[in-house]
Amino acid sequence: MLAYRHGFHAGNHADVLKHLVLAEVLAYMNAKPKGWRHVDTHAGAGGYSLLGEQAGKRREFEHGIGRLVARSDLPASVQAYVDLVRRFNGGDALRQYPGSPAIARLLMRPQDQLRLFELHPTDAKILASYLGAEPGVEVRQADGYAALKSVLPPPTRRGVVLIDPPYEIKTDYARALAALRETLTRFAEAVVIVWLPQLQLVESAQLPQRLKAAADAQARRGWLHARLTVARADAQGFGLMGSSVFVANPPHTLHATLAPLLPWLATALAQFDGARGLVERSAAR
């Protein structure tokens, strides 16, 4: 059952939050010469047209990346992320949007590696034709949760794991938690980034607490949770109100970067007057 296609949502507020955090983490990893491995369990197609039928259906990018590229007063880390989007477009016109594999590809160095997993046959094919032949990159049409054991720990013991399921089937909530636990069991120093939707669902409300408990038990350097609410649920209680990004073993600079940024992003991406952004972190050890 693979109904979800990320092309309908590319560049929306949730992608902005996730990709901004991913870019910050990988830029931090680049401060040391030793190579890193980035594992993307749910990689998608790698990049998306914003001019085609899928993105054109609801034009979600207009309330995400579209609002940021139009501004000239961006905070430094938002500017760095928008610059990556411009590089992916080869200029200022916003025609396409980079997925997480493209963000990682733009930041990787010759000594770094990408391990990209995508189950949907069409998106896996697009991803393979985009990045499959690049040095240091492996693309597999496979279940990203099951594949984790084959790529962890990386030989350099420097690595980032992005767990970004569609959550269209409820088992994704339990599997994302299990994937965090498995990653930290195999590789306790891993920087693990889990994207979570904000929906009016019990599973969605419970997952942050479960991730925090798992990271409290296993992560060497604690956790951070960045939450961005931009919209109201619809009258039936459906719809994405916002999203959050949970990071186990965050870079020590990440909290200071994100704490002022989340309220700024909430104002920049607000779709109602209750928009808010905040960052929580684990107690000091």
Ligand SMILES: C[S@@+](CC[C@H](N)C(=O)[O-])C[C@H]1O[C@@H](n2cnc3c(N)ncnc32)[C@H](O)[C@@H]1O
């Ligand atoms: C939210 S999208 C990924 C977006 C991508 N990480 C990005 O930020 O550009 C989720 C993707 O996971 C894929 N998918 C669903 N279940 C999967 C699984 N068990 N293993 C690998 N990919 C899966 C879907 O086909 C979809 O392309």
